[in-house]
Amino acid sequence: MAGAELSQYLGVFLDETEEQLRLMDENLILLEQHPDDLELLHHVFRAAHTVKGAAASLGLERITRLTHALEGVLDELRHGRLSVGRPVIDVLLRCLDALRELKEEVASGKPATVDLAGLVEELNALRETPAEAATPAVTPAGALELNEVERHLVEAAQVKGLRVWHLRITLDEGCLMKAARAYLVYKNLEDLGEIIKTVPPVEDLEAERFGLTFSLVLITREDADVVASVAKATSEIAAVEVEPVTGETATTGEAKTAAPGKAAAVEKEAGRATGETRATGNTRAGQTVRVDVQRLDNLLNLVGELVIDRTRLAEVEANLRGKMSGQTDLETLEEISVHIGRITGELQEEIMKARMFPIEQVFNRFPRMVRDLAQKAGKEVDFLIEGRETELDRTVIEEIGDPLIHLLRNAIDHGIEPPEERERLGKPRRGTVALKAYHQENQIIITVSDDGQGMDAQLIRQQAVARGLISAEQAARMSERESLNLVFLPGFSTAENVTDVSGRGVGMDIVRSHLEKINGTIEIATAPGRGTTFTIKLPLTLAINRSLLVKAAGLILAFPLGNVVEIIEVARDQIQYVHRQEVALVRGEVLPLFSLADTLGLAGRQEEERERLPVVVAAVSERRVGFIVDTLIGEQEIVIKALGGYVGNIPGLAGAxxxxxxxxxxxxxxRGLLAQVNGGGQGLKSA
Amino acid sequence: MNAQEAKAVQERQLVVFQLGGETYGVDINWVHEIIRMQAITRLPRTPHFIEGVINLRGRIIPVIDLRKRFGLPLGEETQNSRIMVVELAGVTVGMIVDAVSEVLRLPAESIEPPPPVMQGIDTAYLQGVGKWEERLVILLDLERVLYRGEQEQLRETVAAETAAGT
Incomplete structure (x- = not known):
């Protein structure tokens, strides 16, 4: 096979494996919390199986061996011969780490230091540990028998990306017209899709030859919640259980049929577990295509051109109208122009959407991380995630991971107290760390909060003075908010003992600079003894930005609106000098003023004697500076483009x-502009 | 250009253009397209020969003034002025020239190494001189045109910043 072709397969394999490993990670963590949830186990099993198959087809022997052993253990779990517990999960997670390392080895050639034989042995040893006989934590899977035709239907449906649900419906004990109820349920569900099987068979249902419970298999587009609610819509229903039917379930069913004496498995199982189905959101099947992000970027660029041409077309058309009104051709042109305009707008919107990813891509790796960190730090932590489905542009997603990791680490390390201390303080033994994401207007808000010890402004000030970051006088004048923000200074850390995970004196400054890179901001809210919340605000996308357009030195320049505090007018005679620096007093505060053209090093500043100067007050973090411009143009959405490699980074410019x-x-x-006026030796700090 | 290369390429196709009364040629492989002059947006803090940037169908590309680059006396923009868009190692740059005349096929053997001294232009930018009928075509070494001297520094700062950015 051609090398290029092989490497292409390898690329797909690596991508896919990463995804599957993440899925396993995530579901194993959930499984630890919900040991009875078979669906989770199925997800893990399926992912392991996928990896095994792919690795085997590429001849990656070690990965194949390890996943094979892993599958063995998962199978034991599935059949209840082994129970889910911390030791098992621990071993499984270690296997995932090893798999990841082996995968890395494939990707980078860096030899993995994995004790394969040891792990396989551990896995095999697990299989020999029988489940605690009395209470199998996991009840046998399946409990549903499908014949060949039905299995075929299930598989065909899954290929099409449809879902297959196994519903178990229990009627009220006092129900009088069981057959009628069953019929109604059947009828309603049939509206959602296709019912391929009922237990007992339909004739028996109609003849009321069943107890209180009957079950059916439904192929539909709808998710479990919808299906359950439709089933419950009929009165006199006591309970509805919805379970996914998978290829594995079907096979299991087959295995069961083969085993003698297990015929009525469905009936025996009644009354187990709760009727709740948790929509894990991972069941979204098929119907997607992998596309290189580069291609999406190109598409966006092309659409950007269309947008410009659309505007020009409209202009030409308007010109023509003046010259030759009344002509039918012109009317047609007008029509086309309007139509193209509308389509272009829709196209732009669709492509923007195609670039959006749900933030779960980032969030999904956190449960595992939080678990490990908490374990290491000897803390007991419940981790809550909300808003996984919140969508962000891919450029933002790429940058947001690291800052969040830092914040979560801090929350576990410094926020949450050790369990004993929490008990002593009258708090629940387990701390809570919550990660939430949601939209608010044109922004994404992400919060990281904990119910730990909170931050002490006084202590932070002392620390900052001790580290020589600020003077004692400065500290004395600081407000609570300013004090908290000191943690964002480079070289600041309140960790008294340096731990493995954080407190190395680097941290929050990196968090903030990362966020600023993607035009994000971060704020702290804290209550001593009750916890801390970090609130991150991000733009929806980096590719399109709301800007304030101004003119200076004959050029049109755009201020990202996120950095603009306000626009003011300063009369020439209001300008004063402090250390030869032009300043203006704005509402009692000293605002340093700079000419935008001079700051950028643009020649051709008009020295006309204007009485009132338009000033854009721009800010990064806490620093505010006024830039004098020639004229203000207005607000506009702009598409950001790079200046390209040849001219490189020009200080003060973000692009064009x-x-x-x-x-x-x-x-x-x-930011660059401010660094420049700072670097110019201006005594800004004293201002 | 070294001897091996000269042998390997029997014939070279050049885009021929005028600049300050001289005839220059650039290998056609580097030339992306030739466009009419258009409004150029100045860029602050760049070497003097970088005129600014233009919008090339949705792409932002830098434009350099070859006269300034070669230290030739500045000329007027005319009807014939063109921006020659070249692409070198993934970098697209526009170059302002007085006029673009034709595409020429030159046998490799008619190209000679640049003379040590030439009037008007620094020979460091040259790949050689081609003779065609009675005319001399000066072959530009595009890499040097784009990156020599000041550009070297510029490239270093870019490299340093890219490195720092990762």
Missing amino acids: TIMGDGSVALILDV
Whole structure:
């Protein structure tokens, strides 16, 4: 086989394996908390199976061996011959780590240091540990028999991306017209899709030849919640249980049929577990295509061009209208122009959406991490995640992971107290760390909160003084909020003992600079003894930005709106000098002023004597500076484009954008600008 | 250009253009397209020969003024002025020239190494001189045109910043 082809397969394998490993990680952690949830186990099993198959087809022997042993253990769990517990999960998680390392080895050639034989042995040893006989934590799977035709239907449905649900419906004990109820349920569910089987058979249902419980298998597009609620819509229903039917379930059923004396497994199982189905959200099947992100970027670029041409077309059309009104051709042109305009708008929107990913991509790896960190730190932590489905642009997703890891580490390490201390303080022994994401207007909000000890502004000030970050006088003048923000200074850390996970003196400053890179902000809210919440605000996308357009030195320049505090006018005679620095007093505060053109090093500043100067007050974090511009143009959405490798990074510029008329405007990097006016030896800090 | 290369390539296809009264040629493989002059947006803090950036069908590309680059006297923009868009190692740059005349096929043996001294232009930018009928075509070494001297520094800062950014 051609090398290129092989490497292409390898790329797909690596991507897919990463995804499957993450899935296993995630579901194993959930399984630890819900040992009875067979669906989770199925997910893990299926993922392991996928990895095994793919690895085997590429001849990756060690991965195949390990996944094979892993599958063995999972199978034991599935059949209840082994019970889910911390030791088992621990071994399984270690296997995942090993698999990841082996996968890395394939990707980078860096030899993995995995004790394969040891792990396989451990796995095999697990299989020999029987489940605690009396109470098998996991009840046998399946409990549903499908004949060949039905299995075929199930498989065909799954290929099409449909879901297959096994519903067990229990009627009220006092139910008088059981057959009628069953019929109604049947009828309603049939509206959702296709019912391929009932137990007992339909004739028996109609003849009321069944107890209180009957079950059926439904192929549908709907998810478990919808199906359950439809089934419950009929009155006199006591309980509805919904379970997914998978290829494995079907096979298990087959195995069962083969085993003698297990015929009525369905009946025996009644009354087990709760009727709750948890929608894990991972069941979303098929119907997707992998696309290189580069291709999406290109698409967005092309659409950007279309947008510009659309504007130009409209302009031409308007010009023509003046010259030759009344012509039918012109009317047609007008029609086409409007239509193209609308389609372009929709296209743009769709492509923006295609670039959006649910944040669960990032969130999904955290439960495992939190578990491990908590274990290491000797803390007991419940980890809550909300808003996994919140969508962000991929560029933002790429950058948000590291800051969140840092914040979660801090929450576990410094936020949550050790269990004993929590008990002494009258708090629940287990601490809670919550990670939430949601939309708010044009922003994404992500919060990381804990119910730990909170942050002590006084202590932070002392620490900052001790580290020489601020002077004692400065500390004395600081507000609570300012004090908290000191943790974002480079070189600040309150950890008295340096632990493995954090407290190395680096941390929050990196968090903030990461976030600023993607135009995000972070705020702290804390209550001593009750916990801390970090609130991150992010733009929906980095590719499109709301900007304030201004003119300076004959150029159109764009301030990202996130950095603009306000726009003011300063009269020339209001300008004063402090240390030869132009400043203005704005509502009692000293605002340093700079000419935008001079700061950028652009020649051609108009020295006309204007009485009132437009000033854009820009800020990064706590620093505010006023930039004098020639004129203000207005607010606009702009598409950010890089200046390209040849000119490289120009201090103070973030890129360029193309205006409606095809001309180029430059986008300002306010951080860079501020660094420049700072580097110019201006005594800003004293101001 | 070294001897091996000269042998390997029997014939070279050049895009020929005018600059300050001289005839220059660039290997056609580097030339992406040739466009009319358009409004150029100045860029701050860049070497003097970088005129600014233009919008090339949705892409932002930098434009350099070859006269400034070669230290030739500045000329007027005319009807014939063009921006020659070249692409070198993934970097796209526009170059302002006085006029683009034709595409020329030159046998490899008619190309000679640049003379040590030439009037007007620094020979470091040259790959050789081609003779065609009675004319001399000066072959540009695009890599040097783009990256020599000041550009070297520029490239270093870019590299340093890219490294710091990762």
